[in-house]
Amino acid sequence: MVVCAPARYLVFFQYFGTKYSGVMETSSDQSLIGVQNYLEKAVQNLKPVAPVKFHISSRTDTGVHALCNSAHLDIQRAPGKPAFEEKQLVHGLNRHLKPEPIRILNAHRVPSTFHARFSALSRTYIYRLLMGCSHHSEIPVFERDLCWAPGGGYLNVPAMQEAAQFLVGTHDFSTFRSLGSETPFQSPIRTVFQVDIQPSSGFLSHHYEHRGLEFWELKFRSRSFLYRQALLDQTLRPMLLYSTTLSFLRA
Incomplete structure (x- = not known):
């Protein structure tokens, strides 16, 4: 069966940062961990073929909130399964982010050359x-x-x-x-x-x-x-x- 190439998505998300060490990933044994840890745990529940990494556009520190941050990620699904539709990805991630104060706002399919950090204008x-x-x-x-x-x-x-x-x-x-x-x-x-x-x-x-x-x-x-x-x-x-x-x- 043909294996599809990974699909790249740009996602916008927000979080209430009081309980987190910041947005970036941390080791799981710390008392406060990063928002990225929860995002990547949520996406693994969508059963991708390979582990998924969130490439975040903007760093925030401990206790800082975000109205709208962004990241890109590549998701490869099992053979025979089509790429996630954008709304499907948003709903799936938000379902697995409960009860954390983190929400995916929207998602957009983007070319494989797109990079959330380096494509940011401001x-x-x-x-x-x-x-x-x-x-x-x-x-x-x-x-x-x-x-x-x-x-x-x-x-x-x-x-x-x-x-x-x-x-x-x-x-x-x-x-x-x-x-x-x-x-x-x-x-x-x-x-x-x-x-x-x-x-x-x-x-x-x-x-x-x-x-x-x-x-x-x-x-x-x-x-x-x-x-x-x-x-x-x-x-x-x-x-x-x-x-x-x-x-x-x-x-």
């Missing part, structure tokens, strides 16, 4: 700030692990917006990365396309408007970022909601 990270809380215990329960609530007064937004524009363009971001987080051979030069600071809304925030809380989003978009590049203070990273990774990919 990536966007969004930091959410909550102002108006004098203590972390005042953060609404529905916003737990989804924002950072610094103490003190309110933001000087015009000054922040003016300063943020100095990050736009092509720069050496050596001073914005953790010590020892990179090999000495990787260039620290990166191009930031966009920095926005805008008011936002909280989950069900209209029910506690009387508290005078303010939500803000700080959005950074670039073709790529350095590993552990901290465009804001490093203490923000474990606390931010939707350090969102969005990939816009070439056809």
